[in-house]
Amino acid sequence: MLEQMLVANPEHRSLILPLLEDVRLKAGIRTKGTQGRSSLSLLVTRKRITYTLVVLLVIVLGIGGRGVYNRVVLPARQEQMQRALIDGLIEQARSALSSTNYVVAADLFVQVLEKKPDSPEAEKGYKEAQRQIELAAAYDQALVQLSQGESAAALEALLVIDSQAPGYRDVQQQIKQIRTQSVLGELFIKAESSYQAQRWEEAIPLFAAIRQSNQGFESLTVERHLYESYVNLADYRAGIRGLSDAEVDEIAQTYRLALSLRPKERDVRLHEQMMNQYLQAGMLIDLDRFSDAIVLLDELYQMAPGMLDGDPIQRLYTARLGYGSQLEQNGSYFSALAQYAAAQDLPVEDVSEAKLRALTVSLALTPTPTPTPEPTPTPTPDPFKEYIKTLPPQPSPIEDFPGWIVFQSDRPYGSRSGLWVMSPDGSQQLPVNDPNGRYAFLKKQAQWTNDNLRRIWVEDDGSKVSVALYMWRYDIPANWLDARVELLNNSAINYQPALSPDNNAIVFTSQRSDGPLGSNYGDEIFILYFSEYNASGYVTPHRLTKNDWEWDKHPTFSPDSATIAFWSNRESGRAQIWAMATDGSNLRNLSNNEWNDWDPVYIVPFRELPQLENDGQLTPRIDPSALPEGK
Numbered sequence: 001m002l003e004q005m006l007v008a009n010p011e012h013r014s015l016i017l018p019l020l021e022d023v024r025l026k027a028g029i030r031t032k033g034t035q036g037r038s039s040l041s042l043l044v045t046r047k048r049i050t051y052t053l054v055v056l057l058v059i060v061l062g063i064g065g066r067g068v069y070n071r072v073v074l075p076a077r078q079e080q081m082q083r084a085l086i087d088g089l090i091e092q093a094r095s096a097l098s099s100t101n102y103v104v105a106a107d108l109f110v111q112v113l114e115k116k117p118d119s120p121e122a123e124k125g126y127k128e129a130q131r132q133i134e135l136a137a138a139y140d141q142a143l144v145q146l147s148q149g150e151s152a153a154a155l156e157a158l159l160v161i162d163s164q165a166p167g168y169r170d171v172q173q174q175i176k177q178i179r180t181q182s183v184l185g186e187l188f189i190k191a192e193s194s195y196q197a198q199r200w201e202e203a204i205p206l207f208a209a210i211r212q213s214n215q216g217f218e219s220l221t222v223e224r225h226l227y228e229s230y231v232n233l234a235d236y237r238a239g240i241r242g243l244s245d246a247e248v249d250e251i252a253q254t255y256r257l258a259l260s261l262r263p264k265e266r267d268v269r270l271h272e273q274m275m276n277q278y279l280q281a282g283m284l285i286d287l288d289r290f291s292d293a294i295v296l297l298d299e300l301y302q303m304a305p306g307m308l309d310g311d312p313i314q315r316l317y318t319a320r321l322g323y324g325s326q327l328e329q330n331g332s333y334f335s336a337l338a339q340y341a342a343a344q345d346l347p348v349e350d351v352s353e354a355k356l357r358a359l360t361v362s363l364a365l366t367p368t369p370t371p372t373p374e375p376t377p378t379p380t381p382d383p384f385k386e387y388i389k390t391l392p393p394q395p396s397p398i399e400d401f402p403g404w405i406v407f408q409s410d411r412p413y414g415s416r417s418g419l420w421v422m423s424p425d426g427s428q429q430l431p432v433n434d435p436n437g438r439y440a441f442l443k444k445q446a447q448w449t450n451d452n453l454r455r456i457w458v459e460d461d462g463s464k465v466s467v468a469l470y471m472w473r474y475d476i477p478a479n480w481l482d483a484r485v486e487l488l489n490n491s492a493i494n495y496q497p498a499l500s501p502d503n504n505a506i507v508f509t510s511q512r513s514d515g516p517l518g519s520n521y522g523d524e525i526f527i528l529y530f531s532e533y534n535a536s537g538y539v540t541p542h543r544l545t546k547n548d549w550e551w552d553k554h555p556t557f558s559p560d561s562a563t564i565a566f567w568s569n570r571e572s573g574r575a576q577i578w579a580m581a582t583d584g585s586n587l588r589n590l591s592n593n594e595w596n597d598w599d600p601v602y603i604v605p606f607r608e609l610p611q612l613e614n615d616g617q618l619t620p621r622i623d624p625s626a627l628p629e630g631k
């Protein structure tokens with residue numbers, strides 16, 4: 001048996017051969033000496049034979065079991081492990097596919113197919129992964145073309161993607177956007193053509209449509225040109241005569257549209273306000289409130305005489321005639337005559353009505369000579385002399401009221417200068433004459449220190465939104481750096497500065513009002529003291545007044561430097577003279593009447609001033625109140 005096993009299993013020769021030799025040896029011994037052995041020897045021999053057979057049986061079973069394992073068990077286990085590996089790869093590939101890791105998924109499916117070429121799931125998954133890779137590459141290429149301005153090529157590629165994979169990423173949105181951009185591009189070309197040709201009415205709806213459809217499309221150019229189109233159209237229409245109030249309101253609306261794009265443009269805001277002021281004056285005339293209309297229209301006349309090609313002046317002419325008529329009816333003939341005289345001085349085409357009314361009132365003021373009895377004839381009184389006797393006494397000059405406040409007023413009676421005075425407490429309001437130009441001189445004198453060596457000045461930096469406060473020194477050469485000292489630059493318009501008589505402080509008007517979003521709207525009174533320099537080298541200003549929309553302007557110091565007078569349209573809406581302490585307390589209305597009073601100046605002792613080549617104080621162009629006749 002061992003010999004057969006050795007032949008059948010030569011690879012186990014090292015195990016079988018020693019057993020075979022041992023069996024042969026023992027078999028030979030047993031043949032020769034069986035008869036001479038005892039029973040004990042036979043028993044030992046049998047035990048050995050049994051042990052040998054058991055060992056032999058174990059070897060046979062081991063060799064047979066190993067063969068079974070190699071032929072049956074091992075292949076089964078290997079197949080099971082291969083199947084588990086493939087299942088794991090497929091699961092990983094599914095996960096990569098669902099998480100859009102298409103390159104990883106494709107590689108895993110390839111590994112599955114290498115191990116199981118007939119796997120339908122692996123074949124299907126590989127095709128899907130490859131499809132997604134190709135779609136992603138085509139999509140990325142389309143985006144590159146789009147970024148390079150190749151809209152047509154990008155649109156074609158995206159359409160192919162959409163046909164192959166409807167709903168893929170944002171392909172449909174991109175297609176829609178490209179088509180919209182194409183339409184917007186055509187609109188932009190048309191809008192730019194109209195803009196360059198200054199056809200503002202054509203350009204505005206085109207730019208507006210682009211901005212409404214897509215604010216990101218050429219945003220800077222579209223917004224700038226739309227704003228400029230609004231302003232240019234409104235400015236053009238604002239120079240046309242004979243427009244209806246509805247058409248003027250459209251101009252104001254156009255300015256408002258421009259402001260919606262650039263709300264800080266002060267010139268545009270002023271133009272919009274002027275249009276509204278013109279319309280408001282028209283409504284006041286319709287209500288027979290001629291005196292109120294005159295205030296608004298006279299301000300427009302001073303600011304922009306060419307506005308609406310002179311229509312505000314014509315409306316002012318109408319208001320003065322209407323007001324004169326009201327005064328006549330009330331028996332105020334002198335005041336009516338003043339209105340008619342002012343009307344006929346306006347630059348309108350036909351002033352014949354004003355001249356006729358002035359003549360009529362003059363004749364009514366001329367007394368009729370009384371006839372005397374014939375027996376005792378007396379000379380007829382001279383009408384002109386009699387008329388002169390009826391006139392009020394000539395007002396006194398400004399110089400006769402030291403320490404009082406002189407101001408401008410639109411009261412229909414008084415002096416030709418339009419100037420009035422009142423005591424410091426507001427009482428005894430009287431008309432005055434100014435034959436020597438003292439009113440203007442007092443305003444100029446308030447800019448100089450008592451020794452005439454320093455002067456307060458304001459200068460525009462060219463931005464139209466900043467006017468700084470300076471002090472010029474005349475006690476040192478003009479080319480020295482210290483000859484021109486910047487006292488305040490708060491990125492706002494500062495104007496109408498006045499020195500205190502003790503030369504310790506400056507009071508001025510500023511549009512640094514800290515409005516909504518940090519805006520600088522309104523006019524407020526500020527004071528600064530030369531003793532209060534801050535770390536930046538400027539003098540620290542202190543705000544004295546605070547309003548919502550009202551104006552406070554033209555401050556002036558009392559002779560003792562303890563009180564500040566100014567004019568404001570607070571409370572009544574009319575310009576009135578107010579006073580307060582230098583800390584803003586004890587605020588009170590001094591003039592308190594039905595008329596408009598503005599630009600107060602305390603009458604302080606006059607002194608001679610240096611004669612300078614450039615003697616004009618800078619005033620903000622966009623602020624009408626800074627003008628000599630402003631209100």
